[in-house]
Amino acid sequence: MTLKSLLLAGLLLTLNACVTLPAPERPAARASQTESGGAALLGELARVAALSAEQRRRELAELEGERRLDDARRFQLAALLEREDGVEALERSLKILGALSEADPRAQSLLDLMKKSLRARIELRQQTARTQELQDKLEQIKALEKSLQQRTIPAKTP
Numbered sequence: 001m002t003l004k005s006l007l008l009a010g011l012l013l014t015l016n017a018c019v020t021l022p023a024p025e026r027p028a029a030r031a032s033q034t035e036s037g038g039a040a041l042l043g044e045l046a047r048v049a050a051l052s053a054e055q056r057r058r059e060l061a062e063l064e065g066e067r068r069l070d071d072a073r074r075f076q077l078a079a080l081l082e083r084e085d086g087v088e089a090l091e092r093s094l095k096i097l098g099a100l101s102e103a104d105p106r107a108q109s110l111l112d113l114m115k116k117s118l119r120a121r122i123e124l125r126q127q128t129a130r131t132q133e134l135q136d137k138l139e140q141i142k143a144l145e146k147s148l149q150q151r152t153i154p155a156k157t158p
Helices: 002-018 025-036 038-050 053-065 071-082 087-099 105-156
Strands: none
Touching: 038 071, 038 105, 053 071, 071 087, 071 105, 087 105
8 A cells, every 4th residue: 555655656746747837927927917906006005104204205205206107106106195194195195096097806996995094084184173173163152151251240240
């Protein structure tokens, strides 16, 4: 029984050595297809997240200075803008993501998730600003009410 298994293993090894390997261009082409899709976008997001604020500003200035951007550079610009604090930057990032056209379903799913996230962040910033505005108005009303109460109390005393 061990002789049969050894013979079979030897035969399989011999046959395996005779198998032709695919040309080197095939894996490279497959890698470039994968890199052009969702994996490349995720890699770019991770790279941008690892950058310092100064590095992000430098890259952002460089990309904004270019006239024509391909999809990869536009995505990079959108990822850099997404890390900014202002609502305007978030809206620009959302607009750039809306203009991108990815055929890869994984990349499209990532773009859709980023758009949802940006919309939610923009809405949150707007609601926060509105809440602060209402808080300020409430404080003004309280101050006015207190001022009116102080004016009416001395008038009742004499």
